[in-house]
Amino acid sequence: MTAGLALDIGSWVLMLAGSFFVFVGGVGALRMPDFYTRMHAASLTDTLGTILILSGVILQAGLTLAAIKLAAIMVFLLLTCPTAAYALANAARLSGLSPRPEQTPGKD
Amino acid sequence: MSWRVITLGLVLAATWLLWSGIYKPLLLVLGLTSCVLVILLARRTGFFDQDVYSLRLGPSLPGYWLWLLKEIVKSNLQVAGVVLKPTLNIQPEVVNVDASDLPLVSRATLANAITLTPGTLTMDVDSGVLEVHCLTSATAADLQKGEMLARARSLERT
Amino acid sequence: MYAATATAILVTMALALTRALLGPTIYDRVLAVNMFGTKTVLLLSVIAFLNGRPDFLDLALAYALINFIGVLAVLKFVQDYTMRHSGEERGQ
Structure with a gap:
């Protein structure tokens, strides 16, 4: 009973912390001044937000097939996120979008 | 060539069985068909003809992952603090990290680890030199200390 | 929660x-x-447990795959497009 309660509290804490990071990442994606700095904010939601929320849900799932699926989703997201981020940053870089903010003044 | 076809087939079949969870003849036949289809498609794209660069699952890998997780948490807190501050205190700069002496797999590991930690972002790889965009001067200084590079290097040695 | x-x-x-x-x-x-897209995957995983429907997890994984491939495809398209129209205004 108490072990179950501790598990519940642990998973709630994880999920709330994950929600916090996801939300902060969303705010950052709106606040940051240029494209590359926005990518940093977006990776906030992609890394710790994903890890925390999915770990919280895994704790709730317990030792079931659902937990394995959630773990697979988490591993897949953590593998693809840097790849997608690199592809995006590289495409922007090759297209000539300058990473130095002083050279792109007055952009939003 | 053939052992790689067999390995891929076994992995695909195991994934299908684990995922569907329904063991009716129709679904099993469908699973077999899609496994064969995927292998044929992979063969068409030349997947079996190229060398595979794969990470050896050495004993040091879990330790590396734990360390990476710690780094991710640390840099997440850092960047979250930057985002939430009322005045935006960022000093974006570009840092070059020389990884040309590392083998290809370690380079990929390093570049992905850099991208995974918020605050640093790999933009380009030019003959082994990673071009990394840093959000603040603190993250740039952290990166230039070179612990990430050293970890990626020690991963290869085992 | x-x-x-x-x-x-x-x-x-x-x-x-x-x-x-x-x-x-x-x-x-x-x-x-x-x-x-990645937030959709997270939302699907959470909703699977909110409504007690674990089959949503399969959708979440499929969405993660499609999202990744989709983003790469769009980037490829944009890159080809900007390469062909490199004289015009970039990235607008």
């Missing part, structure tokens, strides 16, 4: 959509769409 998490994810998706609408470059939009 699932509802609170789902709400936070939904708010973030709204923020990502705002960024996608604001732009200003095409890459900002792709970034926002990618973010929207």
Whole structure:
């Protein structure tokens, strides 16, 4: 009973912390001044937000097939996120979008 | 060539069985068909003809992952603090990290680890030199200390 | 508790959509769409437990796959497009 309660509290804490990071990442994606700095904010939601929320849900799932699926989703997201981020940053870089903010003044 | 076809087939079949969870003849036949289809498609794209660069699952890998997780948490807190501050205190700069002496797999590991930690972002790889965009001067200084590079290097040695 | 998490994810998706609408470059939009996609995967996983329907997890994984391939495909398209129209204004 108490072990179950501790598990519940642990998973709630994880999920709330994950929600916090996801939300902060969303705010950052709106606040940051240029494209590359926005990518940093977006990776906030992609890394710790994903890890925390999915770990919280895994704790709730317990030792079931659902937990394995959630773990697979988490591993897949953590593998693809840097790849997608690199592809995006590289495409922007090759297209000539300058990473130095002083050279792109007055952009939003 | 053939052992790689067999390995891929076994992995695909195991994934299908684990995922569907329904063991009716129709679904099993469908699973077999899609496994064969995927292998044929992979063969068409030349997947079996190229060398595979794969990470050896050495004993040091879990330790590396734990360390990476710690780094991710640390840099997440850092960047979250930057985002939430009322005045935006960022000093974006570009840092070059020389990884040309590392083998290809370690380079990929390093570049992905850099991208995974918020605050640093790999933009380009030019003959082994990673071009990394840093959000603040603190993250740039952290990166230039070179612990990430050293970890990626020690991963290869085992 | 699932509802609170789902709400936070939904708010973030709204923020990502705002960024996608604001732009200003095409890459900002792709970034926002990618973010929207990964948030959808998280939302699906949470909703699977909120409503007690574990089959949603399969959808979440399929969505993660489609999102990744989709973003790469869009980037490929944008790259080819900007290469062909390199004389014109970039990334708008």
